[in-house]
Amino acid sequence: MQIKLQNVSKSYQKGTELIQVLNNIDFSIESGTWLNITGPSGSGKTTLLRLLSAIEQADNGQVVLGHLDAIKANEEERRSFRRNSVGYIFQDFQLFEQFDVQTNVMIPLLPYEPRKVAEEKAEKLLDMVGMLHRKNHMPSQLSGGEQQRTAIARALINNPQLILCDEPTGNLDIEKRDQIIEILQEIHQNVVTIILVTHDLELTKYGDAHFEIRNGQLIDRTISIVR
Numbered sequence: 001m002q003i004k005l006q007n008v009s010k011s012y013q014k015g016t017e018l019i020q021v022l023n024n025i026d027f028s029i030e031s032g033t034w035l036n037i038t039g040p041s042g043s044g045k046t047t048l049l050r051l052l053s054a055i056e057q058a059d060n061g062q063v064v065l066g067h068l069d070a071i072k073a074n075e076e077e078r079r080s081f082r083r084n085s086v087g088y089i090f091q092d093f094q095l096f097e098q099f100d101v102q103t104n105v106m107i108p109l110l111p112y113e114p115r116k117v118a119e120e121k122a123e124k125l126l127d128m129v130g131m132l133h134r135k136n137h138m139p140s141q142l143s144g145g146e147q148q149r150t151a152i153a154r155a156l157i158n159n160p161q162l163i164l165c166d167e168p169t170g171n172l173d174i175e176k177r178d179q180i181i182e183i184l185q186e187i188h189q190n191v192v193t194i195i196l197v198t199h200d201l202e203l204t205k206y207g208d209a210h211f212e213i214r215n216g217q218l219i220d221r222t223i224s225i226v227r
């Protein structure tokens with residue numbers, strides 16, 4: 001998915017205080033780019049991901065996400081964009097504890113597809129992330145890496161063209177982290193756009209571009225990527 005942000009700002013009101021989080025952000029990436037974003041805690045990385053998933057709207061500027069003009073789009077258009085085009089992967093996995101692995105993966109499809117279709121698709125994705133043998137297990141029976149692999153399968157269930165990852169390896173040891181990166185590389189293959197927020201500078205060697213957020217602005221650090 002092609003993404004273009006122009007002159008984008010975002011602030012939050014906290015009591016009487018206005019917190020300016022993002023300030024005149026400008027960038028564009030082509031479809032199939034893997035972009036890493038780093039920056040200090042509280043610098044606005046998650047806020048930027050929330051604009052890129054159209055959960056939140058910018059105060060001003062232009063936010064174009066594939067065919068969606070996120071500033072002009074109404075609530076239903078933005079919801080449909082999230083459902084059909086975006087996969088979100090979180091640091092804390094966010095699996096439903098009361099459902100088994102397979103059900104967790106197929107949940108986003110259930111309102112729209114027959115159960116059988118959802119089951120088959122979930123099985124294929126679980127196979128891809130090496131979790132098919134655990135499909136009847138509950139999240140509490142899984143390691144962190146296994147939970148994240150399940151969450152990735154769930155994020156892929158609607159064939160998203162954009163995958164947003166918020167510290168996806170933040171809770172994992174190095175071996176599990178590397179497994180997750182390998183899966184992301186397999187998904188990416190220069191077709192799916194990946195935007196990965198991380199504190200782990202080691203991860204910035206993967207991908208096509210690296211931006212750092214500082215004082216609400218984006219600094220292009222791509223040059224340091226070892227290919």
Ligand SMILES: Nc1ncnc2c1ncn2[C@@H]1O[C@H](COP(=O)(O)OP(=O)(O)OP(=O)(O)O)[C@@H](O)[C@H]1O
Binds near residue numbers: 012013014019039044
């Ligand atoms: N809904 C909100 N209301 C008020 N302030 C908010 C809201 N969401 C975020 N903020 C503030 O915006 C700033 C940026 O937050 P954000 O979560 O985007 O940072 P971050 O770079 O992802 O941080 P971290 O690395 O610690 O996760 C913080 O000061 C935060 O307190």
